[in-house]
Amino acid sequence: MMVGLLGGDELFAAGAGMPALVNFYQLIVVETLGIGKEWLPTASAVLVLVLSTLLGFVYHRHVQRALRSETHAPSGLYASCVEFLLDFLDDLTTDNCGKYSRLFFPLLAGFFFFILICNLTGLFPGLPPATESISTTLALGLIAFLAYNYAGLREHGLGYGKQFIGPLLFIAPLFLIIEIFSHLSRPLSLSLRLMVNIFADHLLLNVFTGLTYLVLPAALMFFGLLVACLQSFVFTLLTSIYISLSVSHDH
Secondary structure: OHHHHOOHHHHHHHHOOOOOOOOHHHHHHHHHOOOOHHHHHHHHHHHHHHHHHHHHHHHHHHHHHHHHOOOOOOOOHHHHHHHHHHHHHHHHHHHHHHHHHHHHHHHHHHHHHHHHHHHHHOOOOOOOOHHHOHHHHHHHHHHHHHHHHHHHHHHHHHHHHHHHOOOOHHHHHHHHHHHHHHHHHHHHHHHHHHHHHHHHHHHHHHHHHHHHOOHHHHHHHHHHHHHHHHHHHHHHHHHHHHHHHHHOOOO
16 A cells, blocks of 8 residues: 555655655645546646746746836846746757747747756655656657657658668668667657656655755755756757757758
8 A cells, every 4th residue: 555655765765764755746636636646747747837837927027027118138036047048048949950940949948947847846845846757758758759850841841751761772771770760769768868867866865855854955955956957958958959950951
């Protein structure tokens, strides 16, 4: 029964003789609403979407206030941070996606902020991030897979298939097999890299919080903040690179 109620990090803590951390999603979804625990990552993702929407409205108000003023630039720490991140993502998209930057900027910015906020919620005890679940990260990886293949088809049309058969006809069958496995591995590698890093970071934070409660967890939370930002950037960067490769004519 306990195995069914506890997650991986809570189960580890219980096995080590430490008190299991409360999972607030489980309290609401499983014990209050009576929904299966397989919906816990969805509950976490819904919370992140609500937070993202609220933060977006707050930033929008800052922008509207700035447009009515003489500065025409959002003021305040929060608005400045969002402005910096958007400029950074705009440069990243422009560099890698070229003429398709306007088309894919919303997707790449959405990836970055969704993953970042998911990762950051995991720093709060009792709120396991949706990105430590393979179902969430695989869904993100599949969206990236569909996006860059759409970009390739849009740029090359049916000629996009030439990227899968190589330059020489007699090695086309071998080249096709290699390319198919290469492309199928991309969403899998995106999802596994994100999931493993966030799960490991969250597990370490929970374990050492149960052991020391003070100095070491604070240091790990700072490390977790770096991991949260880095993994958001890596997923977004790799997706933009895949889009760049799909629309490239250097094949």
